[in-house]
Amino acid sequence: MHKGLKMQPIPVSGPSITQKEIDYVNDAVKNAWYADANLYNLKFENAFKNYIGSRYAVALPSCTSAIHLALVALGIGPGDEVIVPDVTWIASAAPINYVGANPVFADIDEKTWCISKESFEKCITPKTKALIVVDLYGGMPDMDGIREVASKNNIIIIEDAAEAIGSEYKGKKAGSFGEIGVFSFHGSKTITTGEGGMLVTNREDFYNRILIARDHGRDPQDSRMFWNIEIGYKYKMSSMQAALGLAQLERIDELVGKKRQIFKWYRNRLLKMDGILNINYEDDTILNSFWMITAIIDPALNITKDTLIKEFKNNNISCRPFFYPLSSLPAYFSALSEAATKNVNSYKISPYGINLPSGFNVDENTVNYVCDSFSSIVNRYSK
Numbered sequence: 001m002h003k004g005l006k007m008q009p010i011p012v013s014g015p016s017i018t019q020k021e022i023d024y025v026n027d028a029v030k031n032a033w034y035a036d037a038n039l040y041n042l043k044f045e046n047a048f049k050n051y052i053g054s055r056y057a058v059a060l061p062s063c064t065s066a067i068h069l070a071l072v073a074l075g076i077g078p079g080d081e082v083i084v085p086d087v088t089w090i091a092s093a094a095p096i097n098y099v100g101a102n103p104v105f106a107d108i109d110e111k112t113w114c115i116s117k118e119s120f121e122k123c124i125t126p127k128t129k130a131l132i133v134v135d136l137y138g139g140m141p142d143m144d145g146i147r148e149v150a151s152k153n154n155i156i157i158i159e160d161a162a163e164a165i166g167s168e169y170k171g172k173k174a175g176s177f178g179e180i181g182v183f184s185f186h187g188s189k190t191i192t193t194g195e196g197g198m199l200v201t202n203r204e205d206f207y208n209r210i211l212i213a214r215d216h217g218r219d220p221q222d223s224r225m226f227w228n229i230e231i232g233y234k235y236k237m238s239s240m241q242a243a244l245g246l247a248q249l250e251r252i253d254e255l256v257g258k259k260r261q262i263f264k265w266y267r268n269r270l271l272k273m274d275g276i277l278n279i280n281y282e283d284d285t286i287l288n289s290f291w292m293i294t295a296i297i298d299p300a301l302n303i304t305k306d307t308l309i310k311e312f313k314n315n316n317i318s319c320r321p322f323f324y325p326l327s328s329l330p331a332y333f334s335a336l337s338e339a340a341t342k343n344v345n346s347y348k349i350s351p352y353g354i355n356l357p358s359g360f361n362v363d364e365n366t367v368n369y370v371c372d373s374f375s376s377i378v379n380r381y382s383k
């Protein structure tokens with residue numbers, strides 16, 4: 001009997017909540033009303049823009065709403081194309097459809113698992129208006145190359161850094177590489193507000209557009225109450241969530257440090273194991289915040305992610321499948337079957353990738369148990 005069978009199931013993700021978070025939320029629920037109703041939102045936004053190094057930050061109910069507002073602010077609509085990597089969470093792409101534009105799915109790079117510069121370039125047409133670049137699992141793409149192609153072709157970049165708070169590329173923070181950057185504070189992410197998101201930009205015009213669009217078309221500069229200049233959205237973060245986010249952000253170095261420690265424990269074990277093709281990528285130009293520790297099994301072994309996840313579950317370990325190519329999902333399949341032949345890396349890697357337990361409750365013993373289970377599963381199946 002594995003000792004794991006007696007334990008609580010090991011979750012794949014989860015936050016780190018301390019007394020600080022509880023104190024801040026308590027204070028918000030007691031005091032953030034009347035004249036102070038917006039206090040925690042302002043504090044959280046200020047701290048966030050200082051951390052990223054951007055001029056403006058807007059706290060929102062989710063990262064999905066942040067991407068939606070970014071596309072609205074950029075004026076993207078029917079007839080426009082927006083390029084997005086084929087392998088990401090659907091929230092990167094769905095808002096393109098919300099505004100009536102068409103997503104175009106580009107392939108990912110074999111090492112970084114982020115959009116490949118070459119594939120991005122091949123997807124450009126006269127209709128291309130924007131690129132949504134995704135920092136997958138905390139990893140960073142070839143930002144210099146991608147930015148060069150984008151600027152040569154007049155394409156605006158939105159950086160989806162939902163999974164990458166604390167990551168860096170050449171010393172610059174994830175989320176600061178596009179005209180607009182967006183983050184998620186979903187409960188599984190590196191910092192959480194329960195549900196929540198943030199949009200950052202240096203562009204005053206985008207910032208002003210977003211403030212109006214996210215508040216039912218009311219201009220914050222206009223003193224008339226209930227005066228709507230356009231049909232907008234209701235995308236606001238509550239002060240209790242902002243208080244939680246502020247407490248989390250004040251611990252960001254500790255939290256990113258813990259993610260990096262978890263990765264080191266895994267790396268020491270995984271690199272010695274047979275049958276692992278690769279794990280999260282980092283080099284001299286990248287600081288990876290390792291949101292999810294991820295391993296790709298050698299396709300030659302013929303063990304798919306579904307098999308692995310089932311076997312891990314038998315050992316009381318929760319894993320997640322590497323994201324499916326969006327072009328392979330029922331939500332997108334019919335329109336875009338062509339991507340399946342074009343996006344070779346996406347279709348090659350995705351069936352063999354899994355996310356291993358990467359929550360803040362993971363310690364070295366957990367990592368050892370997960371890796372022992374992993375080895376024995378791989379050994380059993382490769383016989």
Ligand SMILES: *Cc1c(COP(=O)(O)O)cnc(C)c1O
Pocket residue numbers: 061062063064065088089091092134160162163183184185186195196197
């Ligand atoms: C989590 C996630 C989102 C969406 O975040 P929500 O806050 O849940 O809307 C968007 N993009 C990526 C890459 C994500 O991982």
